[in-house]
Amino acid sequence: MEKKTKSWWSMLNPLEWIAGFFQLIAAVFGPWLRWLGMLTPPSTEGFQNIRKEDVEDAAKLATEQEAAVDAIVREMSPAEIVRAFANADIAGRASMDLSALDFDQQDWLLRLSDEDLDKLGMSTTAACGWSLEKKMVLPRYRKPPAEIEAPEVLQTPSAEEIEDRKREYVAERFRQIQRELWLAPGVPNLKPQHTPATLH
Numbered sequence: 624m625e626k627k628t629k630s631w632w633s634m635l636n637p638l639e640w641i642a643g644f645f646q647l648i649a650a651v652f653g654p655w656l657r658w659l660g661m662l663t664p665p666s667t668e669g670f671q672n673i674r675k676e677d678v679e680d681a682a683k684l685a686t687e688q689e690a691a692v693d694a695i696v697r698e699m700s701p702a703e704i705v706r707a708f709a710n711a712d713i714a715g716r717a718s719m720d721l722s723a724l725d726f727d728q729q730d731w732l733l734r735l736s737d738e739d740l741d742k743l744g745m746s747t748t749a750a751c752g753w754s755l756e757k758k759m760v761l762p763r764y765r766k767p768p769a770e771i772e773a774p775e776v777l778q779t780p781s782a783e784e785i786e787d788r789k790r791e792y793v794a795e796r797f798r799q800i801q802r803e804l805w806l807a808p809g810v811p812n813l814k815p816q817h818t819p820a821t822l823h
Contacts, residue, residue: 693720697723699723700723700748700752701723701724701728701752701755702748702749702751702752702755703748703751704719704721704723704724705724705732705743705751705752705754705755706743706744706746706748706751707719708721708732708740709740709741709743709744709751710744724755727758728755728758731755731758732755735760739760742760742762743760743762745762745764746762746763746764747763747764747765749763750762750763750764
């Protein structure tokens with residue numbers, strides 16, 4: 624933010640003189656009062672209480688992680704390094720160790736376009752090794768995994784099956800109506816579907 628410039632008229636205001644006097648006293652005596660501990664220290668709210676041991680532990684953990692990554696990279700074959708380089712982002716490629724490759728292989732890999740790197744990233748490790756050996760992009764892709772579950776086949780019912788279902792429905796409905804109409808006197812209806820209307 625820009626600091627507001629004061630006008631000449633503000634110099635005539637006695638309150639401005641008093642504020643300037645207190646600012647002068649604070650500038651002169653403020654460092655002495657802080658040194659003597661008489662002024663309140665600045666607020667530390669929102670800051671973490673970090674000890675020296677925490678910093679040393681974090682540095683040790685970072686060193687161990689870096690050593691583990693270096694060990695993994697040293698154990699990688701040249702084909703795996705090419706595939707990892709192709710799958711990495713720009714920052715990862717810049718920090719990747721390519722010392723397992725000779726100078727010509729490094730030069731070929733660093734000259735590849737993004738499209739070629741994408742092809743190598745989707746290829747198998749053997750294809751990356753073959754491409755590195757020939758210094759040409761020769762992608763080979765994995766076969767898609769076979770479907771484990773067989774697709775469900777929906778069958779349309781035949782005309783005979785439809786007729787059988789209709790007959791079963793009509794027969795069940797007939798038995799239900801017969802039970803409701805032909806109950807013995809004094810036997811209550813266990814499944815009343817229709818309430819008979821009484822005439823008065």
